[in-house]
Amino acid sequence: MSETLSPSLPRTTAMAPERPEDEAAVEALITAAFGAGRFAKTAERLREGSKPSGAFAVHDEGQVVGSVRLWPVRVGETPALFLGPIAVDAGHRSAGLGAELVAACVNHARMTATGGILLVGDRAYFERFGFVPAPDAVLPGPVDRRRVLWLPVQTQAVAGLVRIDA
Numbered sequence: 300m301s302e303t304l305s306p307s308l309p310r311t312t313a314m315a316p317e318r319p320e321d322e323a324a325v326e327a328l329i330t331a332a333f334g335a336g337r338f339a340k341t342a343e344r345l346r347e348g349s350k351p352s353g354a355f356a357v358h359d360e361g362q363v364v365g366s367v368r369l370w371p372v373r374v375g376e377t378p379a380l381f382l383g384p385i386a387v388d389a390g391h392r393s394a395g396l397g398a399e400l401v402a403a404c405v406n407h408a409r410m411t412a413t414g415g416i417l418l419v420g421d422r423a424y425f426e427r428f429g430f431v432p433a434p435d436a437v438l439p440g441p442v443d444r445r446r447v448l449w450l451p452v453q454t455q456a457v458a459g460l461v462r463i464d465a
């Protein structure tokens with residue numbers, strides 16, 4: 300890809316499904332973005348012991364500079380994908396990579412014919428992609444309910460306990 304997305308950042312990046320050899324770099328990126336305390340988060344309870352349904356990484360000259368993963372969950376009885384973490388390297392932000400990663404997740408969700416995508420995040424960022432509040436989705440631990448968001452794919456709205464869909 301050679302298109303320039305921002306005046307300051309020439310486009311040398313490429314997105315692809317995450318590969319096994321990306322894993323260490325992805326973990327380092329996530330830790331840099333969220334800090335070592337992320338494993339205490341409620342969201343982590345929906346990932347531990349589970350396998351991603353999909354995962355995408357952005358590379359720039361061999362380095363991982365963006366990452367997102369999707370996890371199979373149920374919200375009540377609705378099959379869904381739990382998005383997160385999503386992280387872009389601090390030196391590569393505001394160039395549309397986050398939006399590209401979310402778009403890859405939406406495509407993946409459409410292909411897997413899921414109810415929708417659930418996440419815990421900033422509405423101010425995610426509403427541009429069509430995420431709406433999902434205050435009735437109950438996560439397995441403390442969470443600010445205003446940050447629980449849903450992107451409908453096959454199911455307009457969800458309610459109920461969120462759990463890993465093993």
Ligand SMILES: CC(C)(COP(=O)(O)OP(=O)(O)OC[C@H]1O[C@@H](n2cnc3c(N)ncnc32)[C@H](O)[C@@H]1OP(=O)(O)O)[C@@H](O)C(=O)NCCC(=O)NCCS
Nearest residue numbers: 332385386387392393394395396397398419420421423424
């Ligand atoms: C959130 C994140 C993935 C966005 O990546 P990105 O590649 O910069 O995203 P995009 O280029 O698509 O969009 C950038 C725009 O979104 C805005 N934005 C970023 N995070 C935002 C937030 N939390 N709330 C509101 N707007 C936000 C930026 O200000 C930027 O606006 P601009 O285009 O006017 O400069 C990245 O900022 C990041 O890794 N943050 C740290 C980890 C994190 O907070 N992850 C999300 C938690 S669920």
